[in-house]
Amino acid sequence: MNRRHGVSVLTLICATAILGIPVTAHAEPRPEPVTNAPLEQVRKEIRDLYREAASATDAYNLAGEEAKRQSDQIVTVARRIAEGQSRIDDLKNRAGAAARAQYRTGGLPPGAQLALSNSPERFLSGAGRLQQGHRATMDVISELQRSQLDLQQYASDASSHYRTLEANLRKKEAAKREVTEKIAAAKQLEDRLEAEEKARLLQLEREEEYREQRKWLNSGALKDTKGTATEAGRQAVAYAIKQIGKRYVWGAAGPDTFDCSGLTSQAWLAAGTKIPRTSQEQLRLLPKVAVKDMRPGDLIIYFKDASHVALYVGDGKMVHAPRPGRNITMAGAGSMPILAVVRPESG
Template identity: 70%
Template sequence: MAILSAPGLAGTAFAAPEPAPGAKSLEQVRKEIEELYRQAGTATDAYNQAETETRRQSDQIVSLAKQIAAGQDRITVLKNRAGAAARAQYRSGGLPPGAQLAMSRDPGQFLDGADRLRQGEKATAGVLSELNKTQADLQQYAKDATAHWQTLEANRVKQEAAKKQIEDKIKAAEELESKLEAEEKARLLQLEQEAQYQAQKAWLNTGALKDVKGAATEAGAQAVRFATAQIGKPYVWGAEGPDSFDCSGLTSKAWLAAGRNIPRTSQEQLRLLPKIALKDMRPGDLIIYFDDASHVGMYVGDGAMVHAPRPGRNVTIAGAGSMPIKAVVRPDAR
């Protein structure tokens, strides 16, 4: 049976009292708070993506540092070998081969030594060639490391900007809520639930679920079990568990528990995971919401999804159509 209602609101609409002249209605306040939290969600995605990229750049820098250290050790070895070859040539007197032959009492011994000398010269040339290549590699490693450092710093700047935007939006939303009386806060929650119920009802009335009959894969079922086991835990932006989650932190950790490492953010989940037609949706698939792909939930079947909604709310089950759907993506496409 498809989920149609929000708690305590099945089949009924909630009407808020008329506001005083010139004052905002509670519905206007709800929409304003909802938009602020949605913008905070967009900024959270930007923060999480910058953090992911920062980690990747840090790993690249560590790898390059190891390559540079190994290259410097290799240069030391090659220089020692080149020096040994040069000293051996010096001990031979550095005379031209013709002169050495004329002075030699044993031409056979000289020719044998000359052959070894040619081999040594060839080996020395090889050492010098490898030395030059290793030095060139080190220069490239250093150049790459500098580029990664610059990208790392740029991502840190992005993180700080996104963090400030998140905190500003959440603070503004919390200030709006703090001005409400306890009774108004209760009505605000009812209005929020009513808006979700009406959106879900309208979505179902389009026949969106008519052909949705897909069964979960084993991995999908594992992901759903993980996600639903988190119900009741608070939303915290940037959190990936185990005690709190943001929306994409919940979905990425759920699929990691099912054995698949998927992108960290809802926008990257949309970009990199295969898109699925709504009619082919099955439990475990991810539903991406809003035009900017700033929110994600996991489909659990019967027209429902599990998600971490926003600050001030806990991980919960909601109607899959309770927000504008942008796309459905599949972490275990096959």
């Protein structure tokens, strides 16, 4: 079976699950057992390195999101500083105009000039204007003081945002180093293997996934699951399925390559809902639902550190971007330890 035909079959399986057409099996076909103790040890080392890389990738993505947010805040504050400075300049010009007017009258305050007037009519008619002018002058002074205080606060905010931005950029670089080191170490282990050993390594991975999926299904986890996809959920699932076969690349969010949370966040963006970029933030900020209540489109968070996420497509299956060196695929939803299920939509 070629790759294109394989993707079509997977798409058909998922589509029938979403539409409520029964699919005959929840689990992947049982792979033939492979026994090789030294290779199994290598597999575990590679698996652990990639999981550590996945956790560091989440930290990298989060630091990148925070850095972008801080950059946007800095732009906003800079605009406020410019507007505030322009306002202060305008207020100073108005205050200067009042001072120049007083100078032209010989330096006497308007009240004194009015009191020395020989005309009662002029005094009475000018009293109201004098009061209005006094209030206007006081308003200008008060507004000038407020604008100056605002400007000081904006400057303080800008400094704070710059410090936070620098800290997030340092976190991002540190996470990037850790990711590249872990992936390089795992790849070095894989590169030492012969082609036949690499094939057996893949077989060992599938065996483990099969065991975990069977264990999960035998626990009765899906016994009372009856959730049906919403329209948005169907759109998110359809998007994820279309990405099957594309490469995993850490830090990527499409359109040609994805990491795990890049896939789930883009799937829901295609459905019209913006969700957090990282699996840990998806866990922290999205509403949690019980496994028995999950429905196609929900996100399944894996491992204790929430370092992996997949999109549930129904019938005990999920679509995910597994790790470097692997392509986006459909797998058993219970093939890894489930930490939580979260729902990107509230309906």
